[in-house]
Every structure is written in C-alpha cells, then in structure tokens.
Amino acid sequence: MRPETPLLDRINTPKDLRDVKRDDLQRVADELRAEMISAVSVTGGHFGAGLGVVELTVALHYVFNTPEDRLIWDVGHQAYPHKILTGRRDRIRSIRQGGGLSPFTKRSESEYDPFGAGHSSTSISAALGMAVANKLADKPGKAIAVIGDGAMSAGMAYEAMNNAYEAGNRLIVILNDNDMSIAPAVGSMSAYLARILSSRSFLSFREFGKKLIAKLPKPLAVTARRAEEYARGIATGGTLFDELGFYYVGPIDGHNMEHLLPVLENVRDADEGPILVHVVTEKGRGHPFEAAHVEKYHAVPQFDVVTGEQKKSAPKAPSYTNVFAKALIAAAEKDDKIVAITAAMPSGTGLDKFAAQFPDRSFDVGIAEQHAVTFAAGLATEGYKPFCAIYSTFLQRAYDQVVHDAAVQKLPVRFMIDRAGLVGADGPTHAGSFDVGFLTNLPGMVVMAAADEAELVNMVATAATIDDRPSAVRYPRGEGVGVALPEVPEILEIGKGRIVREGSKIAILSLGTRLAEALKAADELEARGLSTTVADARFAKPLDHALIRDLAASHDLLITIEEGSIGGFGAHVMDFLAEEGILDGNLKVRAMKLPDTFQDHDKPETMYADAGLDAAGIVSTVLKAMGRNDLGQSAAEAASA
Structure with a gap:
C-alpha cells in the first residue's frame, strides 16, 4: 500500500519544489522518506544511505538551481530520493529491474545526473572539473559534490581537495558524515556557529581581515593568519579541510531544515571558495529496523514495510562468498602466515567471518583498493600469505598496484576476486567483465576461475x-x-585443466561457472548427433597447452567460453593456436565471451542469455559454426529432406 503524499504529489521537478512554502519542506521530506521506503520494499535496493539524505536532498534542490547548478552524488546509492524529486518518481518502482531505472546516477537517464557514480570517491574530482569549466567560461553555476558513506577514506577524494583551489567559489563539497566517524555531537550551538561562519557579513569581515593581514610585516601576518585558522578550527573542528584549501563550515544537523537551509543559502551566495559543509546524518533514518541492523539494511531485497522481514528465497546451495570464507578459515587454521585484507567490504567478501575468528590477521583498509594491494605486497615481502578479497569491478581501481607492486616484483599476493562476471541488478558499473583480460596480460600471473563451489x-x-x-x-x-x-x-x-565429459566432434573449453551451461548444451548437441567433449580449463593463465592441443587435434570445432570481455581467455587460446600453426588446418574455432558493450542491469540469467552465454546460445553457436540448421542438419541434409 502506497503512503499518502499530498505535497510530494505536486512535485515533479526541483522547480516545483522551489514553489513550496519554506515551512512545508519538512513535510515534503517526511513524504519523500515514506515514498522511498514504500518503493524499495517492492523493488529491493540500496536503502540506508538514501534514507539518511532525505532532508539534505530536499534542501539542496530547494536552495540550488539544479540542473544548472551541478549536483553530484558520490556513490549513486545515496540518490534514490534525488531520483524521486527529479522527474523519475513514476519509474522509481522499476529501479534495478530490467529496463528500469539504474540503481546509481546515470548521465543518459536524466539531465539532473551530471555524472555517473557507481564507484566511490569520484565526486569531488568531477565537481572540480565542472566548476573550473564554469570558471573558464565565466558562468555563474556552482558544482556541488555530496560525498560520504565511507567515500572519504579513499585517497582520490583528498587528491581532488588538494587541487580544489582552482575552482574558486564555484565548488561546494557537502561532507555527509553518516556514521559519526568525524563529527562531535551536534546541536544548536554548532548550528549557530555554522550559520555565522558561512554568512556574507562574516566572510566579508574575514576578507577585510585578510587584506589587513597582507599589509602587516611578514612575521606578524603569519602569526595573525595562524591565529584566525586556529581559533576557527577549535570552534568547528575543520582544521584538516582548512589546510587543504577549503573554507570549512560545520558540523550541522543534516535532518534539521532550520539548520540546513540558511547555511546552504549562505554558501551558495558566498564569494569565498571552495567551501566544505560538514553535515551529520543518520544512515537509515526513519526506518524502525535500520538502527539495529545497519549493515543488513545498507542494501536489501524486497521486504515487508510493517515488520521489516526481508523476502529471501531459501538458498539451494551455499553462496560462493560463504564457501570462500570457510575455505580461507580452514586454511588459516593450519597456517598462521595467512592474513586477509578487504577494502571496506567485510561482509560482501565474507571476511567478516574470517575476522571473527582471526581478528589480528584480518584488515579492513576502507575504500582504498590501491592501498589494499600495496599493503598486501608489503606483507608478502615479510613471508606472510595475504589474501586480498576485492570485487572484480573494484580491483580495476588498483590495477597499477597489481602491476607495479605485485606482478613486477613477483610478490605472492593472492587476489580473491568476488562478483566476477555479470552481477545483475547493479548493472555495468559493478559487472566483473574485465579482470581476466587485465590480469592474464601480466607476465607470471596465475589466474584461476572456479567452475563450481568445490x-x-x-x-x-x-x-x-x-x-x-x-x-x-x-x-x-x-x-x-x-x-x-x-x-x-x-x-x-x-596450469592444468580437466576433461569433464568425453566426445569426439565438438570440444567446449569452459573457464568459470559457464561449465554447467556447457554441459546442458552438450546434452542438446548429443541429441542432434554431435558428440561433444566438455573441458574445464580451470586456469586462464598459464594455459593448459597439452589439453588445448589434444582438443584441437581430435575435434572438428573448438569453442571457448568465458564470463569476461574480449581480450581474455579466448584471445589467449587463439594466440596459442596461431603460434602453434594449428589454425592453419581444418579446425574451426569460436570464442564465446561477453559482448563488446556495457550491458544494462537485469536478472543475471537474462543478461547471460542476451550475451549468448547460456546453453541455448552455445548450441546456436555450434550449429552455426558447423553449418547446421536448428534441427542439426547440414544444408545438403536439409535439401534432401
């Protein structure tokens, strides 16, 4: 049952929001929160972070002239309320569904999404680029980056802030502090200080002070400047951001419109810049089940709005993540040199279970994949056995470290790559499509792909x-x-694969979990009179040269299958066959892989079918390569029939 939302019903775009009376904005926020809870209960999706920024979202769109003012959400999972307010409410119950709204901000989806954000810590760099572009073009528009939910643990955010002075007063950073990791308790005094420090009168007085300081002898000027920064740092806690070149305002209560609105209006109109506004929010605010289960409600399946019970089907088999965690724990019980590293994804990678048993041998380094890899390399130099568990899509962010700090130095870092292949509802920003390609290019690297949990x-x-x-x-x-x-x-x-099923005419060489579909395809091909061998490569690097030679010598057609992009396993097999001169003979070879496009989110089985990487797609590829029709007949056989 949908909530009653009379005020929200009048708002289709932020322009409509700006017509709402200021005193009614909290009611808009309450209705927006109720609508988000209702929508996510139907679709599932990211939950806690969005609930925490409801008032902030309303305030930002009310105060700033979006989309002319560019509003960038760091890690787009905060942006569900933003989507509802920017013309997408009628589609919000399609989010994460095939053909529906993206779970993250997406440029092609709306003019209110100026930058796509599936990975974290990119907002300040992107906003800086937009702000400098406005400055160069002498446009008045602002660029506002909302960063939080752990994203400030990544070095890229600080790299951008170190360069932010280039943007002048066109850049505003909203630090969404939703876990109290930075802020002291907030209240009326901090709100008062924030309002005063961001006011035009104070900033004008400060500018006058800066001009006065400039006329003082250098020793006195340095002392006066330090005194001003020190005094303001004591009052607000913003010394770090001041040192990075930002004018710091905060902390303020991110759920109090009376605190938010005047501060945002002040920084909007300020000549000082760049400015950082420190806003304290409560992740999952407004949902009664969030406080006790913060991580559980970060992202959710469908759930009952009244009871909070999540609608999960009973698992038919353990998840790969849980299998990995148990296997690593078992190995660590026998080897005290094994340590585990995660980059802010302890439960997502299963390392929360490892940490519970081996707290001194488990390390969560935050959203800092580059650091995670080099930290692991450092451990490896001292004889430890680091298992670095990172999602495939996030390992992309640390590729230089994989090359320079691990591969070049031949250091035994073990990369456990979760979410390899297509990931369904999270879409192209989170798909693990490229790791086989970028890892098998590295000399000496060992790359394995599990066909099943065993x-x-x-x-x-x-x-x-x-x-x-x-x-x-x-x-x-x-x-x-x-x-x-x-x-x-x-x-x-x-570097050794295995034969799973013996045949004589068609050879299917599978890497990873498409093996089950390959076996189904083999059954269908056998029924059509095409005797089929199925092999599990196990290793993308080093290749099993002997296995590939045998398959090529004893079959008419060799098919490679992988859950990765062009340039991966199939390309390496082709290169080997070419170098060996095997392609010069009568052997037919086809490489099945993900299409050369970014596939939109959908159910994984639908995405694999669309990519042709299911049993039906394999059968179709074989028949086409062999010149057979859908009945398995050759052209001559079909003509005579």
Whole structure:
C-alpha cells in the first residue's frame, strides 16, 4: 500500500519544489522518506544511505538551481530520493529491474545526473572539473559534490581537495558524515556557529581581515593568519579541510531544515571558495529496523514495510562468498602466515567471518583498493600469505598496484576476486567483465576461475601454496550449483585443466561457472548427433597447452567460453593456436565471451542469455559454426529432406 503524499504529489521537478512554502519542506521530506521506503520494499535496493539524505536532498534542490547548478552524488546509492524529486518518481518502482531505472546516477537517464557514480570517491574530482569549466567560461553555476558513506577514506577524494583551489567559489563539497566517524555531537550551538561562519557579513569581515593581514610585516601576518585558522578550527573542528584549501563550515544537523537551509543559502551566495559543509546524518533514518541492523539494511531485497522481514528465497546451495570464507578459515587454521585484507567490504567478501575468528590477521583498509594491494605486497615481502578479497569491478581501481607492486616484483599476493562476471541488478558499473583480460596480460600471473563451489575450495588451497608470484581466483556472485564440497581440498597442478565429459566432434573449453551451461548444451548437441567433449580449463593463465592441443587435434570445432570481455581467455587460446600453426588446418574455432558493450542491469540469467552465454546460445553457436540448421542438419541434409 502506497503512503499518502499530498505535497510530494505536486512535485515533479526541483522547480516545483522551489514553489513550496519554506515551512512545508519538512513535510515534503517526511513524504519523500515514506515514498522511498514504500518503493524499495517492492523493488529491493540500496536503502540506508538514501534514507539518511532525505532532508539534505530536499534542501539542496530547494536552495540550488539544479540542473544548472551541478549536483553530484558520490556513490549513486545515496540518490534514490534525488531520483524521486527529479522527474523519475513514476519509474522509481522499476529501479534495478530490467529496463528500469539504474540503481546509481546515470548521465543518459536524466539531465539532473551530471555524472555517473557507481564507484566511490569520484565526486569531488568531477565537481572540480565542472566548476573550473564554469570558471573558464565565466558562468555563474556552482558544482556541488555530496560525498560520504565511507567515500572519504579513499585517497582520490583528498587528491581532488588538494587541487580544489582552482575552482574558486564555484565548488561546494557537502561532507555527509553518516556514521559519526568525524563529527562531535551536534546541536544548536554548532548550528549557530555554522550559520555565522558561512554568512556574507562574516566572510566579508574575514576578507577585510585578510587584506589587513597582507599589509602587516611578514612575521606578524603569519602569526595573525595562524591565529584566525586556529581559533576557527577549535570552534568547528575543520582544521584538516582548512589546510587543504577549503573554507570549512560545520558540523550541522543534516535532518534539521532550520539548520540546513540558511547555511546552504549562505554558501551558495558566498564569494569565498571552495567551501566544505560538514553535515551529520543518520544512515537509515526513519526506518524502525535500520538502527539495529545497519549493515543488513545498507542494501536489501524486497521486504515487508510493517515488520521489516526481508523476502529471501531459501538458498539451494551455499553462496560462493560463504564457501570462500570457510575455505580461507580452514586454511588459516593450519597456517598462521595467512592474513586477509578487504577494502571496506567485510561482509560482501565474507571476511567478516574470517575476522571473527582471526581478528589480528584480518584488515579492513576502507575504500582504498590501491592501498589494499600495496599493503598486501608489503606483507608478502615479510613471508606472510595475504589474501586480498576485492570485487572484480573494484580491483580495476588498483590495477597499477597489481602491476607495479605485485606482478613486477613477483610478490605472492593472492587476489580473491568476488562478483566476477555479470552481477545483475547493479548493472555495468559493478559487472566483473574485465579482470581476466587485465590480469592474464601480466607476465607470471596465475589466474584461476572456479567452475563450481568445490573447485573454489580447491583453488583457495592452491593459492595458499603459490609463494613465488601473484595469483588470482575469480568466482561469481550468488549461489553455487549444489555440488558436494571436498573434506580435504585438492591442490591443483598449476596450469592444468580437466576433461569433464568425453566426445569426439565438438570440444567446449569452459573457464568459470559457464561449465554447467556447457554441459546442458552438450546434452542438446548429443541429441542432434554431435558428440561433444566438455573441458574445464580451470586456469586462464598459464594455459593448459597439452589439453588445448589434444582438443584441437581430435575435434572438428573448438569453442571457448568465458564470463569476461574480449581480450581474455579466448584471445589467449587463439594466440596459442596461431603460434602453434594449428589454425592453419581444418579446425574451426569460436570464442564465446561477453559482448563488446556495457550491458544494462537485469536478472543475471537474462543478461547471460542476451550475451549468448547460456546453453541455448552455445548450441546456436555450434550449429552455426558447423553449418547446421536448428534441427542439426547440414544444408545438403536439409535439401534432401
């Protein structure tokens, strides 16, 4: 049942919001929060962060002239309320669904989304670019970056802030402090100070003071300037941001319109700049189940609005993430040199379970993937065995460190790559499409891909034994296929695959969890008279040259299958076949991979079907390569029939 929202019903764009009486804005925020809770209960999605910025979202669109003023949300999962206020309310119940709204900000979706944000800590850099563009073009528009929810732990945010003076007064950063990690208690005194310090009269007086200081002898000028900064730092706590060149205002209560509006209006009109406004919010505010389950309600499936009960289907098999966590714990119980590293995703990677058992050997470094990789490399130099668990999409952010700090130095960092392949509702910004390509290009790298949960257990144990170079194990989001887990893991021979099913005419060489679809396709091909071998490559690097030679020599068609982009496993197999001269013969070869496009969010099974990487797609590829029709007949056979 949808909530009653009479004020919100009158608002389709921020222009409509600006026609609302100032005294009614809190009611708008209350209705907006109720609408968001109702919508996410139907669709699932990111939840806590959006609820925390409802009042801030209303205030920003009310005070600033969006979209001419550019509003950039860091990590777009904060932006559900923003989407509702910017002409997308009628589609909000399609979010994360096939053909529906993106779960993150997306430039092609709305003029109110000036920058796409699926990864964190990009907002200040992007806003700085927009602000400088306005400055160069002598345009009055502001660029407002809303950063928070852990994003300030990433170095990129500070790199941008160090350069922010270039933007002058056209850049405003809103620090959304939603976990009290920075701010002291806020109240009427801090709100009063923020209002005074951001006011035009104070800023004008400060400008007068700066001019006066400039006329003083240098020793006195330096002392006076330090005294002013020190006094303001004591009052507000903003010394760090002052040192980075920002005029700091805050902290203020992010849920109090009487505090938010005058401060935002003051910084909007200020000649001082750049400015940072420190806003304290409560993640999950307004939902009765959030406070006790903060991480559980960060992102949710469908749930009951009244009870908060999440609607999850009973798992048919353990998730790959849980299988990895248990396998790593088992390995660490036998080897005290094993340590685990995550970049702000302890539960997402399963390392919260490892940390519960080995708190001194588990490290959460925050949203800092580059640091995570080099930190792991440092541990490896001292004989430890670091397992660095990072989502595939986030490992992209640390590629230079993977190359320079691990691969070049042959340091045995073990990369456990979760969310490899397509990830469904989170869409292209979170898809693990590129890791096989960018890792197999590195000399000496070992790259494994688990076909099922039992293979994942074996590969974790195998990675623990690789002590002369970096290695990686990739595995997907979601449940395994239901195979029995080994009681004692098998240590795999590096660079050796396995034959899963014997045939004579078609060879399917699969890397990763498309193996189950390959076996289904083999059944269909057998029914059509095409005897089919299915092999599990296990390793994308080093390749099993002997296996590839045997498959090529004894079959008419060799198909490679992978859950990755062009330039990955299939490309390396093709290169080997070409170097060996095998492609000069009668062998037909096809490489099946993800399409050369960014696939929009949908159910994973739909996305794989669209990519042609399901059983039907494999059968179709084989028949086409063999010159057969849908009945498995050749052209001559079809003509005679």
